[in-house]
Amino acid sequence: AQSVTQLGSHVSVSEGALVLLRCNYSSSVPPYLFWYVQYPNQGLQLLLKYTTGATLVKGINGFEAEFKKSETSFHLTKPSAHMSDAAEYFCAVTRSMDSSYKLSFGSGTRLLVRP
């Protein structure tokens, strides 16, 4: 089985501050890991993903995430928050050996950016 835990249902930062959204996963086989973002009244869109190779992954809009196998984590960061980053963020995992390619999502973290 695989699962994803996102710590903190809401995170509030000031504009210009560091953004850190936490994600821990459990998977019995090597995982593929994703971060998706959902802006208000929209569907989800991919921010970044980890498959294999380099553990630091860069995505769109200045976000990046680091895969740490020893900590089973895939935390999302951005050095400087913008007002436009306010959205809900979902971490997701699928298993590399699962032919169904099903994604398991975390419960989401809503990012609030204060002026």
Next chain:
Amino acid sequence: DADVTQTPRNRITKTGKRIMLECSQTKGHDRMYWYRQDPGLGLRLIYYSFDVKDINKGETSDGYSVSRQAQAKFSLSLESAIPNQTALYFCATSDGGQPYNEQFFGPGTRLTVL
């Protein structure tokens, strides 16, 4: 035009009514998915389809059925709606080549069952 479209965008219905949500895609992807989103629970997979003849249950399929009418169309039905099916429903598609291929989501259908 959007690559993944869902109709209707909003629907209010009553307990016991039959409801169909429709999804169409122009991306040419073979895989299609239906998810429901509930506050604090993230997204949960209802059904997924690898092609027209291959449909599979997800983690929360009770009370739902689906139909893959064509490669581009995937419909979700609630045969007899109940209040706990009130949720935001998303359709998604992906290219079936690799498990890490991006899923592309529609804008969602907000369903309220009274």
